[in-house]
Amino acid sequence: MTASNGQSEADYLRMPEVEPGMAVGLFGGSFNPPHEGHVLIAKHAIEKLKLDQLWWMVTPGNPLKDLSELPPLEERVRLCREIVDDARIRVTGFEAAHRLQYSADTIELVLAAHPDVHFVWVMGADSLATFHKWVRWEKIVETIPIAVYDRPGSSQAITESVMAKTYSDARVDESRAGELARMKPPAWVYIHGPLSPLSSTELRKAAQQTGKQHKA
Numbered sequence: 309m310t311a312s313n314g315q316s317e318a319d320y321l322r323m324p325e326v327e328p329g330m331a332v333g334l335f336g337g338s339f340n341p342p343h344e345g346h347v348l349i350a351k352h353a354i355e356k357l358k359l360d361q362l363w364w365m366v367t368p369g370n371p372l373k374d375l376s377e378l379p380p381l382e383e384r385v386r387l388c389r390e391i392v393d394d395a396r397i398r399v400t401g402f403e404a405a406h407r408l409q410y411s412a413d414t415i416e417l418v419l420a421a422h423p424d425v426h427f428v429w430v431m432g433a434d435s436l437a438t439f440h441k442w443v444r445w446e447k448i449v450e451t452i453p454i455a456v457y458d459r460p461g462s463s464q465a466i467t468e469s470v471m472a473k474t475y476s477d478a479r480v481d482e483s484r485a486g487e488l489a490r491m492k493p494p495a496w497v498y499i500h501g502p503l504s505p506l507s508s509t510e511l512r513k514a515a516q517q518t519g520k521q522h523k524a
Contacts, residue, residue: 320401322400323418324363324398324400326360326425328424330426331428332362332363332425332427332489333354333361333362333427334363334427334428334429334452335365336365336367339387339388340384341387346388347391347392347394348501348502349430350362350397351394352502353430354394356455356486356501357455357489357499358485358489362430363398364392364397364399366384368403369409381401384401410443411429411443412444412447415448415451415452426489429455430457432457433459433465436466436472437469439470439471440469440471446474449474449475449478453489453491453495454496455496455497455499456499457499458498458501466498475494478494479496480496482498485497
């Protein structure tokens with residue numbers, strides 16, 4: 309079976325194919341569940357950052373979150389591919405095949421595997437507030453350019469987060485976002501675009517509440 313973006317269901321444990329010289333975004337998360345807000349970020353990031361591809365990386369699990377009720381990776385990959393309708397977005401779960409748990413390890417692996425590709429880390433502004441709690445977070449900033457996408461209620465993170473304060477001199481003006489992937493790190497940009505009120509956390513709560521009502 310082949311998804312709408314040309315990927316087969318069986319290839320999700322392999323890194324997507326990429327060509328030398330490409331600009332590629334790395335967009336990771338547990339995606340539990342994925343929703344149109346994620347698609348909005350992915351598509352706008354591609355345009356704003358002038359990317360050839362964006363790897364939508366469905367992680368085995370986030371160490372900073374409760375993993376007790378996390379659906380199987382294969383199921384989350386399937387749900388992501390069902391809502392992605394852009395061939396430039398490559399949904400993958402390759403981190404599981406390499407037993408990767410931390411973003412720093414993922415970045416190290418990807419850069420070593422493709423030294424001739426220009427990668428940029430893409431994340432929502434809601435993650436910026438806790439970025440300093442990530443394992444080897446400073447190493448990440450100094451290894452790969454980072455694009456932070458605005459999220460509802462997260463704008464203050466641009467001035468109050470530890471990462472933003474520590475690397476204030478490395479911030480790139482949004483007008484130069486299209487150059488970010490080819491900049492030498494540390495370099496990061498805060499990008500604005502269409503916002504979605506959707507939240508995976510709220511969607512899970514709604515699904516749980518619906519389930520309780522059905523059982524009543």
